[in-house]
Amino acid sequence: MQLAIAENEKEQLLQELGKANLRFQQVYPGDKPDRQPVHTVYGGANLFKADTCVRMGEIARRHLYTYAPNFVALARALQLEGHSQLPQRQADIARLEEKLETLSDEARKQEPAWLYYTVYKKIVRKLTVEAVEDFRIDFEDGFGNRPDEEEDATAIAAAKELAQGMQQKTISPFIGIRIKPFTEDLKHRGVRTLDIFLTTLLQLTGGVLPHNFVVMLPKVTIPEQAATLVRLFELLEKAHGLTAGALKMETMVEATQIIMDDEGRNPLMRIIRASEGRCIAAHFGTYDYTASCGITAKYQTMAHPVCDFAHHITKVALGGTGIFLSDGATNVIPVAPHKGDQLTFAQLQENQDNVHQAWRIGYGHTMHSLINGFYQGWDLNPAQLPMRYAATYHFFLSNYDDAVFRLKTFVERAAISTLTKDIFDDAATGQGLLNFFLKAINCGAISEEEALATGLTLEEIRSRSFYRILEGRRKHR
Structure with missing residues (x-):
């Protein structure tokens, strides 16, 4: 059959289309296969020690054992579907646990309680082996505005602790610092802290950065802030003999202006381009963002609709680019209100009720993030770690x-x-x-x-x- 389109004309058109397709694929290469941590723990720089991540794991395990000593207790605390069918007497729970332990993986999956049991066992193991996946030494909100001399001294001390942690292998597999934003009033402080911290660290380690080290730049609103950090990275890399491109950054989505600028456009892609390939992630800042929307403190929560709006806009702006996205933090900390060894039954019950209520909130927030395609979030306290992994493991296992x-x-x-x-x-x-x-x-x-x-x-x-x-x-x- 004689075709209407000449072969040479068709090939010329398709070659031009091919060039456009390849340009698109370079901008949107798809999901990145690199490991993404399931959370980032933010901790004040003044509190950071070489063994902070190890100690957080120990605290998290004690917290779990205190308020959910077995998988049935955890299922009940979180009110997971089907928890009412689980045994209540301790002897019956022990027999069920013993039975589940003796079964093969395939046989165990036939038991109604297998998911609760498996999630609990995996939480315990995770808190023992790698409780903290990612840690950010925080010189911003977690540290506050302090005299320059104090922040200088803290930057030196934190760098020394990180160097020691690298040597002792006690730091998390992902780690970094959050400096102050490059706003007009804080840009000098942010740059100085970055310089002091990295100079001290690299002098102690012989020019070696920790694996997966990143610098978080908060409150970004314009591309020029990211571009300035790139130029500073280049100066630091040259001064310390680092490989070009060794320093990476993250940005934060925590102001309405990063969702929509003064021309009615979303500036996130321009900010990513301004980072010249150095920005690997965008983290949502729940409380700064809700505050920028005029939400009062009582209602500043991850469950507020304005957060979902920002999440979806961020997804649309950066989907397919390979930039990792992280949700924010739950500010309800599962800590008992009563302390001491001589507590009354009523006080012990109130402690448990408060912790379980906070657990349910944190679990729900994390599950909501996962369902909406945000596989990372923030944690602020070791008591939140059990629920981070409870939700994460339940999500993956139930969808397996x-x-x-x-x-x-x-x-x-x-x-x-x-x-x-x-x-x-x-x-x-x-x-x-x-x-x-x-x-x-x-x-x-x-x-x-x-x-x-x-x-x-x-x-x-x-x-x-x-x-x-x-x-x-x-x-x-």
């Missing part, structure tokens, strides 16, 4: 079977495709499905072996790249 089916089906469809030029599009979609399992493995919700149910091999899972998986499978067809 559905995710296995979706990824397995997609892999099979993509691998048998006869198309030769759609591998990028296939990989971008598949990477999103694969990332569910990578995130679940990274935080300890599932093991690599459990991810094999997707039909992927261990080698393919460890590649962390769906593009490489498709490429490899199509080569061996």
